Amino acid sequence: MPTLRTVLSIPVSLALLFAPAASQDTAPAAATDTVLPRLVTDGRAPAAALLSRDAEGDGVRFRYSDAGHGIGRADHFRAGSITKTFIATVVLQLAAEHRLSLSDTVERHLPGLLRGRGADGRRITLRALLTHTSGLADFAETTRGTVPVTPLQAVRIALALPPARPGRYSYSNTDYVLLGLVVGQVTGHSYAAEAERRIIAPLGLTDTSFPGARRSLPAPHGRAYAADGSDVTRLDPRVAGAAGELVTTLADLDRFYAALLDGRLLPSRRLREMLDTRAAHGSYGMGLFPVRLPCGITVWGHNGRISGSYVRSAATTGGRHVLTFRVNTDAMADPDLEPALLAAEFCPRTW
Incomplete structure (x- = not known):
């Protein structure tokens, strides 16, 4: 989860216990x-x-x-949440192809899924999911990143938690689990398959996988x-x-x-x-x-x-x-x- 809002200039001690080991690169020393x-x-x-x-x-x-x-x-x-950049890229590519709109509601693509404690899929847009302004709780607050869950289980866990305020930024893994489901619904393929076809293969990211x-x-x-x-x-x-x-x-x-x-x-x-x-x-x-x-x-x-x-x-x-x-x-x-x-x-x- 992003934690940096501003960056301060941090003084660095010169008394270090370890020096970085030399690598095969011949680039000069850097800061x-x-x-x-x-x-x-x-x-x-x-x-x-x-x-x-x-x-x-x-x-x-x-x-x-x-x-x-x-x-x-x-x-x-x-790589954890760096996955979110890949998923967002796929969603924006689909928007560029007019296969979905960022103004679409979750309900349009996943009818009936979001009905719960302060959550209504008829009011939450894909844009809100992408920007973490949906108000949906983060299912990982319960699972702590140690319990395997299906996407539907993750959504049900989130709906049982107190929601955040819609329209206000609140980082939630639930948002991107839902976007993964939307990609599958729109394309007929898993988000992993679409990321492979659209990003991983074209860029030659041969060591990247879902x-x-x-x-x-x-x-x-x-x-x-x-x-x-x-x-x-x-x-x-x-x-x-x-x-x-x-x-x-x-x-x-x-x-x-x-x-x-x-x-x-x-x-x-x-x-x-x-x-x-x-x-x-x-x-x-x-x-x-x-x-x-x-x-x-x-x-x-x-x-x-x-x-x-x-x-x-x-x-x-x-x-x-x-x-x-x-x-x-x-x-x-x-x-x-x-x-x-x-x-x-x-x-x-x-x-």
């Missing part, structure tokens, strides 16, 4: 080389890694830091650890479904966000809609959210948290500079480290 090890030393992650691509700077850089639990450049991992019920990760992969240190590498992806099922790699996420933001996946009108945060009062667009950095640059992307994994992708408008970093746990002890790493990557002259 992020100072910050990345702090995800391990201060954030208490077993390991951290980043892959950045800058068309106007140092090219491709891979760096990692660890305390004995390494992350490889080609490792597969669970695993369904498959608990294991593709090779190669490292280990994933819960906040208490237990090994959670094996996980049933149905704990998240269309809200967070994706398995991918650092390179594939960089490629995806670069392509999305440079206009390869959506017509310009639809991309502008995706980046419009007015409905969510600046907090969220459609499957993307902005962060304004201390140097004045705004980056767009998403984060993903699922048991054993936290990942964050961010890119400049136009997609020429993109960063993805990850840790192999779902919790970082110091929340200031993420904005510090983003500022170090995209505002290097301030470091």
Whole structure:
């Protein structure tokens, strides 16, 4: 779930216990080389890694830091809510093809499904689902990301919870579970099949997949650890479904966000809609959210948290500079480290 609203300039200590290990890349040292090890030393992650691509700077850089639990450049991992950017892209493509409208109600595509505690599918639009302004409760508040559920079970759980205020931004995994159902209803194919056909295959994201019920990760992969240190590498992806099922790699996420933001996946009108945060009062667009950095640059992307994994992708408008970093746990002890790493990557002259 997005937690950043503004980004502060974070001072970084020069006394580090670990230095990032050298990678196969020959790019010069960057400001992020100072910050990345702090995800391990201060954030208490077993390991951290980043892959950045800058068309106007140092090219491709891979760096990692660890305390004995390494992350490889080609490792597969669970991307959690970054799945939402893929789902939103598919929905906006369908809108561009006039197969649905963002003004459509949920009732039009899923008749009778939303009837419950303060929820009425006749009043909730697809736009509200995309921008997290539907007012629907988050089913994950009950399942805690550990209980596999079907989409219909997730909706029923959400309807039993107190709703949020419709029209106000309130992040809810339920919104994107419903969008996954809408994609299936409109196309006759699963959201996973549509994302594969429309995004994964055309971009050559050969290491990205929607695993369904498959608990294991593709090779190669490292280990994933819960906040208490237990090994959670094996996980049933149905704990998240269309809200967070994706398995991918650092390179594939960089490629995806670069392509999305440079206009390869959506017509310009639809991309502008995706980046419009007015409905969510600046907090969220459609499957993307902005962060304004201390140097004045705004980056767009998403984060993903699922048991054993936290990942964050961010890119400049136009997609020429993109960063993805990850840790192999779902919790970082110091929340200031993420904005510090983003500022170090995209505002290097301030470091």
